[in-house]
Amino acid sequence: MRSSLMPLGPPVSRDRVIASFPKWYTPDACLQFKEHFHGQVSAACQHRTTGTVGLKFSKVVVVGDLYVGKTSLIHRFCKNVFNHDYKATIGVDFEIERFEIAGIPYSLQIWDTAGQEKFKCIASAYYRGAQVIITAFDLTDVQTLEHTRQWLEDALRENEVGSCFIFLVGTKKDLLSGAACEQAEAEAVHLANKMQAEYWSVSAKTGENVKAFFSRVAALAFEQSVLQDLERRSSTRLQVGDGDLIRMEGSPPETPESRKASSLGCC
Amino acid sequence: MEEPPLREEEEEEEEEDGEAEEEGPEGVLGKSPFQLTTEDVYDISYVMGRELMALGSDPRVTQLQFKIVRVLEMLEALVNEGSLTAEALRMERDNLRQEVEGLRRQAPPAGGEVNLGPDKIVVDLTDPNRPRFTLQELRDVLQERNKLKSQLLLVQEELQCYKSGLIPPREGPGRRREKNPLVTRTSPASSNKEEKTIIRKLFSFRSGKQT
Numbered sequence A: 001m002r003s004s005l006m007p008l009g010p011p012v013s014r015d016r017v018i019a020s021f022p023k024w025y026t027p028d029a030c031l032q033f034k035e036h037f038h039g040q041v042s043a044a045c046q047h048r049t050t051g052t053v054g055l056k057f058s059k060v061v062v063v064g065d066l067y068v069g070k071t072s073l074i075h076r077f078c079k080n081v082f083n084h085d086y087k088a089t090i091g092v093d094f095e096i097e098r099f100e101i102a103g104i105p106y107s108l109q110i111w112d113t114a115g116q117e118k119f120k121c122i123a124s125a126y127y128r129g130a131q132v133i134i135t136a137f138d139l140t141d142v143q144t145l146e147h148t149r150q151w152l153e154d155a156l157r158e159n160e161v162g163s164c165f166i167f168l169v170g171t172k173k174d175l176l177s178g179a180a181c182e183q184a185e186a187e188a189v190h191l192a193n194k195m196q197a198e199y200w201s202v203s204a205k206t207g208e209n210v211k212a213f214f215s216r217v218a219a220l221a222f223e224q225s226v227l228q229d230l231e232r233r234s235s236t237r238l239q240v241g242d243g244d245l246i247r248m249e250g251s252p253p254e255t256p257e258s259r260k261a262s263s264l265g266c267c
Numbered sequence B: 001m002e003e004p005p006l007r008e009e010e011e012e013e014e015e016e017d018g019e020a021e022e023e024g025p026e027g028v029l030g031k032s033p034f035q036l037t038t039e040d041v042y043d044i045s046y047v048m049g050r051e052l053m054a055l056g057s058d059p060r061v062t063q064l065q066f067k068i069v070r071v072l073e074m075l076e077a078l079v080n081e082g083s084l085t086a087e088a089l090r091m092e093r094d095n096l097r098q099e100v101e102g103l104r105r106q107a108p109p110a111g112g113e114v115n116l117g118p119d120k121i122v123v124d125l126t127d128p129n130r131p132r133f134t135l136q137e138l139r140d141v142l143q144e145r146n147k148l149k150s151q152l153l154l155v156q157e158e159l160q161c162y163k164s165g166l167i168p169p170r171e172g173p174g175r176r177r178e179k180n181p182l183v184t185r186t187s188p189a190s191s192n193k194e195e196k197t198i199i200r201k202l203f204s205f206r207s208g209k210q211t
C-alpha cells in the first residue's frame, strides 16, 4: 500500500531531482551550514518512512515591493521564461513545483504576491501557513531593500513565531557588477542577519542562481517537513505504514489551503 | 503709357474705401484664405472686374474675363462650403459642451454639492476606466481563478501520467468509478467511518478528480 502511494504523479524532470543537500549562497548570511541531510531524514527517505510528506505541499510566500521582480523570478524557475515587460501581479498568483528530494516526491506551492499597495489587503490573506517566506528586493534600488523589513514583518504576523524559513533575495543581479554589486550585497547581508534570513543574489533575466536558490528552499523545507513528521509520529507512537495515512487528519491544525493543496500532489 | 495714371486712380479709390469700411476690397486680398467669406469673394470680384474693364475691349481680355469669372465662382463655392462646415462643427461643439455640462451637473449625488472628506475620491462616471468592482469581488475572482488553476494543474499532471504510461489507459477511467471498492480493499479491518473518509481522501489522489 505504501508503495502504491509512492509514484505520485508523473516523474519529475531531472533538474528537479535533489540528491545531495544544496549549498548556501554566502556563508555570511545562511540558515544552516550542513552539507548533508539530517541523519534521521536520510534514513527515513531510504526506508520510505517519510509518511505523508510526499503528499503535501509546502507553502512558500514571496513578498516585496512592486517591480522588484518577484513574478519574473518565479516564472524563470517554474517556466524558464523571462519577460522584459512589466505586468503587475493582481492580488496573488501561484505556481506548483514538484521535486524529488532524496528519492521522495515533494512539492512547493509558491505564492506570488502583488507588491502594489492597493493589493496588499488581498495578498496578505495568503501569508498564513507559510513554511518559507521569501522577501525580494531590487539590487539596483536600495529603497526596496529598506522596505523588506516591513514586508517580512507583515508576513510573519500571520504565522507562528519561528515556524518559517526566511530568505532575503536580491534580484536583477545582471544589472550590477563589480564594486556596485559587492556594495549592494554587503548591505543586504547585513540586513539579512538582522532578519535571521538567508541571503541570495539572483537574476531572472540570465537565470543566474535561480535554480540553486529554489533547490535550497525546497531542501530546507523538505527536511523540516520530514523531521516534523517524524516527531509527530513518535509522539503519537503510531505505527508506520497504513497508520501514516490515517494520521493525516490527526496532525496539528492545517490551514485550509495546505489541506486543499495536499489533494493536488499527484495525478 | 496709360497705365500709371490708372494705377494712381485705383490707389486713391482704395484708400478711400479703406477709410470708409474697415476692410476694403484691397485689404481682402491680404486676408488669410481660411478666413475668406463670400462677401470677401464679391469684393475681390468687384475690384478685378473694374481692372478688367479698364483694360479695354481687347478680345483676349474678354476671354480672360470669362475664365476669371469662373475661377471666382469656384472660389465662392469653396468658401461657401467651408463656412457651412465650420458652422455645423461649431453647432456640434456647442451641443457637446452643453451635454458635458449637463452630465457634470448630474454627477454629484442629489443635493448638488459634494462634501468630500479627506478619504474620498470623485469618480468620473463617463470614464470607461473608472473603478467599478469591490475588493470582495476581486477576492472572489482571485479565489475562483486559483481554484481553476489548481484543477488545471491536476488535470495536466494526470494527462502526463497517461502519456508516460504510469496509468494504463484502460485502467484509468475504470479506477475512478471503482472508488469505493478500492477503499474497502485497502482498509478491510477498519469499520471506522472517519478512517474511511481519510483514506478515501488520500486515494482521491490516485483516482484524480477530487478537490
Ligand SMILES: Nc1nc2c(ncn2[C@@H]2O[C@H](COP(=O)(O)OP(=O)(O)OP(=O)(O)O)[C@@H](O)[C@H]2O)c(=O)[nH]1
Pocket (backbone or CB within 6 Å): A064, A065, A066, A067, A068, A069, A070, A071, A072, A073, A083, A084, A085, A086, A087, A088, A089, A090, A113, A114, A115, A116, A171, A172, A173, A174, A175, A202, A203, A204, A205, A206
Ligand atoms: N534586468 C532584469 N530585469 C528584471 C529582472 N527581473 C525582473 N526584471 C524586470 O523588472 C520588471 C518587474 O518585474 P516583475 O517580476 O513583474 O515584478 P514584481 O515584483 O512581480 O511586481 P509586482 O507584481 O507589481 O509586485 C519587469 O519589467 C521585468 O522584466 C532581472 O533579473 N533582470
Ligand SMILES: [Mg+2]
Pocket (backbone or CB within 6 Å): A070, A071, A072, A087, A088, A089, A112, A113, A114, A115
Ligand atoms: Mg508580480
